[in-house]
Amino acid sequence: MAKPVLLAVDDDREVLRAIERDLRRKYGSDYRVLRAGSGQEALEIVRELKIRNNSIALFLIDQRMPGMSGVEFLAQAITLFPDAKRVLLTAYADTDAAIAAINEAGINHYLLKPWDPPEENLYPVLDELLEDWEAAFPPQFEGIRVLGNRWSPASHNIKDFLARNHVPYQWLDIETAASDSEVRSLVELLDEEETRSLPVVILRSGVRLRQPSLAELAEHAGLKTRATEAFYDLAIVGGGPAGLAAAVYGASEGLRTVMIEREAPGGQAGMSSRIENYLGFPSGLTGADLARRAVVQARRFGVEIISAEATEVRVDGPYRSLKLANGAELSCHALLVATGVQWRKLNAPGVERLTGAGIYYGAAMTEAMLTRDEDVYVVGGANSAGQAAMYFSRYARRVVMLVRGSSLASSMSQYLINQLKATPNIQIEFNTSVVEAHGEDHLQAISILCSETKKVNKVPANSLFIMIGAAPNTEWLANIVERDARGFIYSGPQLTRDGKRPNGWKLDRDPGLLETNVPGIFVVGDVRHGSVKRVASGVGEGSVAISFVHQYLSKVV
Numbered sequence: 001m002a003k004p005v006l007l008a009v010d011d012d013r014e015v016l017r018a019i020e021r022d023l024r025r026k027y028g029s030d031y032r033v034l035r036a037g038s039g040q041e042a043l044e045i046v047r048e049l050k051i052r053n054n055s056i057a058l059f060l061i062d063q064r065m066p067g068m069s070g071v072e073f074l075a076q077a078i079t080l081f082p083d084a085k086r087v088l089l090t091a092y093a094d095t096d097a098a099i100a101a102i103n104e105a106g107i108n109h110y111l112l113k114p115w116d117p118p119e120e121n122l123y124p125v126l127d128e129l130l131e132d133w134e135a136a137f138p139p140q141f142e143g144i145r146v147l148g149n150r151w152s153p154a155s156h157n158i159k160d161f162l163a164r165n166h167v168p169y170q171w172l173d174i175e176t177a178a179s180d181s182e183v184r185s186l187v188e189l190l191d192e193e194e195t196r197s198l199p200v201v202i203l204r205s206g207v208r209l210r211q212p213s214l215a216e217l218a219e220h221a222g223l224k225t226r227a228t229e230a231f232y233d234l235a236i237v238g239g240g241p242a243g244l245a246a247a248v249y250g251a252s253e254g255l256r257t258v259m260i261e262r263e264a265p266g267g268q269a270g271m272s273s274r275i276e277n278y279l280g281f282p283s284g285l286t287g288a289d290l291a292r293r294a295v296v297q298a299r300r301f302g303v304e305i306i307s308a309e310a311t312e313v314r315v316d317g318p319y320r321s322l323k324l325a326n327g328a329e330l331s332c333h334a335l336l337v338a339t340g341v342q343w344r345k346l347n348a349p350g351v352e353r354l355t356g357a358g359i360y361y362g363a364a365m366t367e368a369m370l371t372r373d374e375d376v377y378v379v380g381g382a383n384s385a386g387q388a389a390m391y392f393s394r395y396a397r398r399v400v401m402l403v404r405g406s407s408l409a410s411s412m413s414q415y416l417i418n419q420l421k422a423t424p425n426i427q428i429e430f431n432t433s434v435v436e437a438h439g440e441d442h443l444q445a446i447s448i449l450c451s452e453t454k455k456v457n458k459v460p461a462n463s464l465f466i467m468i469g470a471a472p473n474t475e476w477l478a479n480i481v482e483r484d485a486r487g488f489i490y491s492g493p494q495l496t497r498d499g500k501r502p503n504g505w506k507l508d509r510d511p512g513l514l515e516t517n518v519p520g521i522f523v524v525g526d527v528r529h530g531s532v533k534r535v536a537s538g539v540g541e542g543s544v545a546i547s548f549v550h551q552y553l554s555k556v557v
C-alpha cells in the first residue's frame with residue numbers, strides 16, 4: 001500500500017527544507033513527505049494524488065504566501081481530502097489571523113515558526129493528529145479504478161475482463177456522481193474530453209486510459225501480452241479447463257510450455273457460478289476459484305501465460321508458428337488447440353444493439369450486484385442457465401427463466417432442477433422465447449412469445465442473460481485443420497475414412513487419438529468434434545494429450 005502523504009507548503013525555501021527534514025526524520029518510515037513552494041503548486045500535487053487515489057494524512061501549510069494564503073489553499077484542498085489533518089504555520093504576528101482561520105478552514109492546530117526543538121514543539125502535536133487520522137481513516141483502494149456508465153457495453157467488457165483475470169479494480173459509476181462524493185470529485189478532476197469518452201481506466205500510477213481495448217488494458221494491468229521466448233516445446237491456445245490441464249501436465253513433465261488466452265484463464269468454466277459435479281469438491285466450487293487455482297498450479301510449474309488472441313497458424317516442416325493479434329509471433333514443436341466454444345447469439349430485433357447495456361451473454365457475474373432488487377430474465381434451459389438463475393436469485397427480487405422447451409428434464413442435471421424448484425424467487429416459464437428487446441440506450445423491456453398461445457407479452461426488464469448454447473470459433477484454423485460443418489475439429493480415428501489416412505498425411509502411423517490431420521497439432525476439450533462438454537472431460541483430454549505430445553516429440557526432436 002502506498003504510504004499516506006504529509007504535504008508541507010512554504011514559499012521560503014530554507015524553511016521548507018527544514019520542515020521536510022524534520023518530518024522525514026520522525027515520520028519517513030510510515031508516511032511519504034512531499035513539499036511545495038506555493039499554494040498553486042501544492043494544489044496540483046493534491047489533484048494528482050486524488051486521481052491516483054492516494055491519501056493525504058496531513059497538510060502543514062504556511063499562512064503567509066504570495067498569490068495564495070495557507071487558508072485559501074486549505075479551503076480548496078480539503079474539498080478533495082476532507083479527512084486530512086490541517087496545521088497552519090504562522091509567524092508571531094499572524095496568530096490572531098490563524099485563530100480566526102480555525103473556524104474558516106477547520107484548522108486542527110497552528111504552530112509558531114520556528115519550532116526548535118521539534119521534539120518539544122512539533123512532534124507531540126503531529127503525533128496526536130496523526131494518531132487520530134489513522135484511527136478514523138479507512139485504507140484507500142489502490143488498484144485500478146474504472147469510471148464508466150452501468151449501461152455501457154465498453155464498461156461492462158472492461159469490468160468483466162479485469163474480474164475474470166483476477167485483477168482487483170474499483171468500479172465508479174458516473175451516474176452516482178450526485179450522491180457519491182468520491183465519484184463527484186474524480187469527475188471534477190478529469191478534463192471534459194475524458195468524461196465524454198468513458199470508460200476511463202485510472203491506473204495506480206495515475207495514468208488514464210480512455211476507452212482502452214482489452215489488449216491495451218491487458219498490457220497496463222500487468223498481464224503478459226508477449227512471449228519471452230521465441231520457441232517452445234508446446235504451445236497451447238485457449239486457457240479453459242482443457243488448456244489449463246494440458247499446461248499443468250506439460251510443464252510438470254518438463255516441456256517448455258506457453259499458454260495463450262485471449263480473455264481470461266478458466267474459459268467457460270470460469271464463468272460458472274458453481275460447479276457441483278467436479279470430482280473432489282463435494283460442496284462445489286465457483287468457476288473463478290477453479291480457474292485461479294489452476295493458474296497458480298500452472299505458474300508453479302513454469303507455464304508462461306500470455307494474454308492475447310491467436311489469429312494464425314503456419315506449418316513449416318517440424319515447426320508450428322503462431323501469430324497473435326498484437327503482432328507478436330512464436331514457434332513451437334507441438335501445438336494444442338483448446339479454444340472451446342463461445343455463446344451462440346440470440347437473433348431478435350434490438351438484442352445486438354443492447355448487448356452490454358442490460359443484455360449479456362453468459363452469467364456476467366460482474367453485473368449481479370447491480371441487479372439487486374430488480375427482476376432478472378435468464379434465457380436458456382441447460383445447466384449454465386440453471387446455475388445463473390441460482391446465482392442471481394441471491395441478489396435479484398425475482399429471476400424469470402425463459403425456456404423454449406416444455407421441460408428441463410432433457411437439458412439440465414436433476415440436482416439443479418431440484419434447487420431451482422426449491423428457490424422461491426425463481427420462476428420458470430416454459431415454451432417461451434424472447435422475440436424483441438426494447439430500450440434507447442439500455443434495455444427497458446422485452447417481448448416474450450409463448451409458443452403455445454402464440455401471444456406476445458411485453459414486460460419491463462433491465463437485465464437479460466442469454467445462455468442458449470455455444471459454437472466453436474475456429475475460422476482462423478480453417479485452412480489448416482479439418483473441421484465439421486459447425487467448425488468442431490476432427491481428431492484421431494475420426495480422420496480415417498474408408499481406411500484412408502487424411503489428405504497430406506505423410507507419416508507411417510495413423511493420427512494419434514487427440515491429434516488433428518496435421519502431425520503435432522492436437523485438439524482437446526469442447527472444440528473437438530464429438531467431445532463431451534464437461535469440465536472433467538476437458539481436464540481429462542488436456543492431461544491425456546500430453547502423453548501423445550511426448551510420443552510426437554520423441555520422433556521430431
Ligand SMILES: Cc1cc2nc3c(=O)[nH]c(=O)nc-3n(C[C@H](O)[C@H](O)[C@H](O)COP(=O)(O)OP(=O)(O)OC[C@H]3O[C@@H](n4cnc5c(N)ncnc54)[C@H](O)[C@@H]3O)c2cc1C
Pocket residue numbers: 237238239240241242243260261262263264265266267268269270271272273274275276277278308309310311338339340341342362363383384385387473524525526527532533534535536538
Ligand atoms: C455457465 C457455464 C456453466 C457450466 N457449468 C458446468 C458444470 O457445472 N459442470 C461441468 O462439467 N461443465 C460445466 N460447463 C461446461 C464446461 O465449462 C465446459 O465444458 C468447459 O469449460 C470446456 O473447457 P474447454 O477448455 O474445452 O473450453 P472453454 O472453457 O470454452 O475455454 C476455451 C478458452 O479458449 C479461449 N480462446 C478461444 N479462442 C482463442 C484464440 N483464438 N486465442 C486465444 N484464446 C482463445 C477462450 O477465451 C476460452 O477461455 C459450464 C459451462 C458454462 C458456460
